[in-house]
Amino acid sequence: MDPTELEELQASIRTIPDYPRRGIQFRDITTLLGNAPMFHRAVDELVRPWTGAKVDRVAGIEARGFILGGAVAHRLAAGFVPIRKKGKLPHETVRVAYSLEYGLDEIEMHRDGVARGERIILVDDLIATGGTAEAAVKLLRSLGAQILAACFVIDLPELGGSRRLQALDVPVRTLVSFQGH
Ligand code: AMP
16 A cells, blocks of 8 residues: 555544543544445455465454454455454353453453464454453464464554564554554
């Protein structure tokens, strides 16, 4: 994408101040998703480095990672595996806890969601502290998956999530970044 296209992509994301709490600038991708050329462009650009590569599955993080991840999986002719909040998946799961600003949360996936040695791309809409994505990496690796990359449309670099994933040897791809939280 050239710089003008990236600016257009960034401008297609709506910012809601003080949502869901005071001090948070919520980056709302529903405006991007509703814009046909922008959605198409964002998905293509997100996985451009892996177009034509062998990718077994795309792992999407609930819930916006499902929308982008499904489209990415189709683009790469890969399968899709959902990573969900606990208690939502019907079959046998593996689960990992991770810390939030206040307290703990847990995510899980089906134990048979990926097979040992499979090549996986992880997708979510946004990386902030990287806590959620790090938990997803741990889950996938606990099942023997090989994580090729983690892809996010939006980076909040001040929160350090990209660096946190890179420290785990996960290549990170993001398209646009915003200052602050
Ligand atoms: P983190 O685990 O801190 O990297 O947070 C990432 C998750 O929280 C992603 O699933 C995002 O969708 C969501 N999230 C965090 N901060 C924001 C924000 N400012 N705007 C929209 N979503 C956010």
